[in-house]
Amino acid sequence: MVLVIGMEPEREARKNIDRLLEAAGWKVQDHDKLDLGAGPGIAVREFTLDNGEADYLLFVDRKAVGVIEAKPEGTTLSGVAEQTQKYLNGIPKCIGQVKNPPFAYESTGVETYFRDMRDPDARSRSIFAFHRPETIREWLSDEETLRSRLKNLPPLRTEGLRDCQTEAITKLEKSFAESRPRALIQMATGSGKTFTSVSFIYRLIKHAHAKKILFLVDRSNLGRQTLREFQQYTTPDDGRKFTDLYNVQHLTSNSIDPVSKVCITTIQRLYSMLRGEAEFEEGNEERSGFDTGVTDERPKEVAYNPNIPIEEFDFIVVDECHRSIYHVWRQALLYFDAFIVGLTATPSKQTIGFFNKNLVMEYNHERAVADGVNVGYEVYRIKTEITEKGSKIEAGEYVDKRSKLTRQKRHEMLDEELVYDPNRLDRDVVAPDQIRTVIRTFRDRLFTEIFPGRKEVPKTLVFAKDDSHAEDIVNIIREEFAAGNEFCKKITYRTTGEKPEELLQSFRNSYYPRIAVTVDMISTGTDIKPLECLIFMRNVRSGVYFEQMKGRGTRTISPTDLKAVSSDAHHKTHFVIVDAVGVCERDKTDSRPLERKKSVAFKDLLYSIAVGKRDEDTITSLISRLTRLDREIGEKERKEIENVSGGVQLKTIIxxxxxxxxxxxxxxxxxxxxxxxxxxxEQLEKAKEALTDEACKPFDKPALRDTLVEVKTRSEQIIDEGSIDNLISAGFDDGAKEKARAVVTSFKEFIEANKDELTALQIIYSQPYAKRHLAFKDIKDLAEAIQKPPRNLTPERVWQAYEILERSKVKGAGAQKLLTNIISLVRFTEGQSDVLEPFPETVDSRFRKWVEEQEKLGRKFTAEQMEWLNMIKEHIGASLEISVEDLELTPFDQKGGPVRAYRVFGSELNWMLEELNEVLVA
Structure with missing residues (x-):
């Protein structure tokens, strides 16, 4: 007996291949037991061809359609395709066959490759199992393959599409035409990813004749939201609704409607169906399926299910695809032989890797705000002592202890001191007054600072740590706002009575509730367009997740729809993040508030651009102001702007x-x-400079600047920034950025109000260099003026405020009591200097430059002359000017006073002092 060891791995592979074929509905036969009438699909083993022996020859309806080349497990299959091709060409003409049998498989029983030779540039692709004979029959009846049709889609009709949506669809269809199996679309939250999806899905069904498309959502309520998008979508060619033309099924049971063209479900229900489970609790879909298993390292494994073949869907669209779907749920996603399209606002590295770096569209938050697709945001910080430092409970005090599960309380004495830090708040320890202080501060400042001029609470969403924390917040909000239950509602997975979906509908479309408290149910995907305020009472470590949570506020809404739920709101120009835990200070995401110069008047911002101030903070602040303006104005105002800009639209300028x-x-x-x-x-820097110059060129025209200011004044609601002072003194930490902003704002307002009255400011602003003779008395008057009520400022306080806000631009210590530093502060505040440095340092740099220029002119100074010049320079730095009489003072008197100075410099002394006064101070 001879044992052929080398054949054993291939025999094992063939056993697995037989099993997979039979599961897919093929009858597997030996060559000598051939019976082509045994079923619609027959796989014949070891079939002799004209040029060799095929491991399997496939027959559908008695005609040869393709071959399978079997290889031992572990074989790399990419090099086997040529052998399969040879066997396809060697099928004997004497047996029944379709014209040029096109279907080629290579398999180890563990890994299988497939290609259809009729495809343009036919390329092998990995598949989970074999296709059914019925599917092969259907494919053969088509004149063209799906991939051929994808190469010839008609031009996209762009009516009703935003520019970003048009770009996304165009680039995606190019990816399809290149037969790329996976494509990722990154579009900022609120920019219309779902509408984009419905648009390209319609084209795939109508023009590419896609048989069925799977739309995977994060949670069940997002599935209902997606279904509404399909129901409301009007097709661009005949004007009918999508659902009037094609069946769309939102799965609420484990049964796929055979006539549906689009199937919407969650990944967890899909997994349940692939496992063959008859039922799946709908409540299991209310939590994020993509987040389930984040701490569970074991992927969910699937096996072939004959009731749901791998070809069930031609395309899979994965919404909110930024999370753990590619690890825990990977097999369920890769089960199908389908193109996969990912949609996300915040792709992680893992996401981009899964999609083979085929990021067909990048449309970030800043671009969406600039286009008016999204609104930007501002951060309003609330700090409390317990939030920042925690607290302690003394031993011997009586406390309530509450069950996290039942919330039942018991009263007992604490037998040892309990010291807790902020991380334990609302986890182990609940401090009701900490919650109350945050809510009360929000209430008290809501209509004066956060939304000045408003009278009714904007639609507000509060993020809590868990369901119990949410319950505490709801009760305190109702108390502090003296409102009934309808005013504030909890919307979490544990909400009973009203269904979460009904609560969301009310929050979205009705006057009540004004405030909703959630944990993470509304954190991603859920569309609440009237939302104007987010309150973070929980920290978030994941930058991607935090970006999604922030995205709840970015949605735009028409003024009419906004007023329908918030009657005193005119335009949604931005939203506010009320940060009660410092979450924004640890934000690792890319998007930031565009507005970085809130204290600078719009007119001054435009002017600073015109005179050449081109730093990123100035430009981003201008973008923020212009995008808000663009959302507030009508066509008449847009035409006015276009006329004075030389025909350039405001959106193009932005x-x-x-x-x-x-x-x-x-x-x-x-x-x-x-x-x-x-x-x-260096080349990138020059390119940046070129782009900046081009972008800022329109603002050279005074007519455009004046028109923008005039139009803004006509349409803008006035915001009182100065009232922040009260909030800081009432409840903010003394070192907070809010206080620094208030100090700088107050200083800026002081300059604007007094530039025509105070001599020092008049000289700095209006006198030519030759006449700029600043006296120390003028600077002293200026310093005394800013110290008077209501400003109560000092140069040191203003300097320290800038150190907090713009640390990278502040040089040297400004806390020293040197009155001449006020000149540096004025120049920096008004954009005349790019850095804030002590006035003596400015004088020093100008002095060095002056000395170098003198040397270039042939003037060489002796060591003694340089010693005197340095003393003169230091005197000017501290006192603003110098005269011959000053040479009688220290330290000049110790060197011989005016008499010695005349001997050192001769007749040039008077001229030199006059020139240094002008050059070093101007």
Whole structure:
């Protein structure tokens, strides 16, 4: 007996292949037991061909349609395709066969590759199992393959689409035409990802004749939201609703409607169906399926299910695809032989890797705000002592202890001291007054500072740590606002009575509730357009998740729809994040508030651009102001702006400003400018400068600047920034950025109000260099004026405020009591200086430059002359000016006073002092 060891692995592979074929509905036969009438699909083993022996020859309806090449487990299959192709060409003409049998499989029983030779540029792809004979029959009846049809889609009709949506669909369809199996679309939350999806799904069904499309959602309530999008979508060609033309099924049972064209479900229900489970509790879909298993490292494994074959769907769209779906649920997703399209606002590295780096669309928050697709945000910080430092309970005090599960309380004495830090708040320890202090501060400042001028509470969403924390917050909000139950509602998975979906509907469309408290049910995907305020009473470690939570506020809404639920709201120009835990201070996401110069008047911001101030903070602040303006004005005002800008639309102006600060745009310009694929840092800087100059050029025109200011004044609601002082003194930490902003704002307002009255300011602003003779008395008057009520400022306080807000631009210690520093402060505040440095340092740098210029002119100073010049320079730095009489003072008197100075410099002394007074101070 001879044992052929080398054949054993292949025999084992064939056993697995037989099993997979039979599961897919094929009858597997030996060559000598051939019976082509035994079923619609027959797989014949070891079939002799004209040029060899095929491991399996496949027959459908008695005709040969393809071959399978079997290899031992572990074989790399990419090099086997040529062998399979040879066998396809060697099928004997004497047996029944379709024209040029096209279907080629290579398999180890563990891994299987497939290609259809009729596809353009036919390319092997990995599949989970074999296709059914019925599917092969259906494919053969089509004149073209799906991939052929994807190459010839008609031009996209762009009516009703935003520019970003048009770009996303166009680039996605290019990816399909190239037969790329996976594509990722990144679009900012609120920019219309679902509408984009419905639009390209309609084209895939109508023009590419896709048989069925799977739309995977994060949670069941998002499935209902997606279904509404399909129901409301009006097709661009004949004007009928999508659901009038095609069946859309939102799965509420484990049964797929055979006539549905679109099937909407969650990943957890899909997994249940693949496992063959007859029922699945709908309540299991209310939690995020993509987040389930984040701490569970074991992927969910699936096996072939004959009732749901791998070809059930041609396309899979995965909404909110930024989370653990690619680890825990990976097999369920890769089960199907389908194109996969991911939708997300915040792709992680794992997400981009899963989609083979095929990121067909990048549309970030800043671009969406600039386009008016989204609104930006501002951060309002609330700090309390317990939130920041925790607290302690003395031993011997009586406390309530409450069950987390039942919330039942018992009263007992604490037998030892309990010291807790902020991380234990609302987990182990509940401090009701900490919650109350945050809510009361929000209530008291709501209509004066957060939403000044408003009278009714904007739609507000509070993020709590868990359901119990949410319960405490709801009760305290109702008490502090002296409101009934309908005013504030909890919307979590444990909400009883009203269904979460009904509560969401009310929050979205009705006057009540004004405030909703949630844990994470409304954190992603859920569309609440009237939402104007988010309160974070929980920290979030995941940057991606935090970006999604912030995204709840970015949605735009028409003024009419906004007023329907918030009658005193006129426009949704932005939303406010009320940060009660410092979550924004630990934000690792890319998007930031665009508005970085709130204290600078719009007119001054435009002017600073015109005179050449081009730093990123100034440009991003201008973008923020212009995008808000664009949302508030009508066509009449847009035409006015267009007329004075030389025919350039406001949106175009905004987008060019965005390009100027966008790294990708800078790189593209550098490549174009310098004809290189790898621009140097210097080339990137020059490209940035070119983009910035182009973007800022329209603001050279005074007519455009004046029109923008005039239009803004006409349409803008006035916001009183100065009232922040009360909030800081009432409940903010003394070192908070809010206090620093208030100090700088107050200083700015003081300058604006007094520039025509105080001599020092008049000289700085209006006198030519030759006549700028600042006297120390003028600076002293200026310092005394800012110290008077209601400002109560000092140069040191203003300097320290700038150190907090713009630390990278502040040089040296400003806390020293040197009155001349006020000159540096004024110049920095008004944009005349890019850095804030002590006035003596400015004088020093100008002095060095003056000395170098003198040396270039041939003037060489002796060591003694340089000693005197340095003393003169230091006197000017501290006292603003110098005269011959000052040479009688210290330290000059110790060197011989005016007599010695005349001997050192001769007749040039008077001229030199006059020139240094002008050059070093101007």
């Amino acid at each position: 987008n060019k400003l965005v390009d100027a600060i966008d790294a990708d745009s800078q790189e593209a310009r550098a490549k174009q400018m310098f004809k290189t694929d790898s621009p140097t840092r």
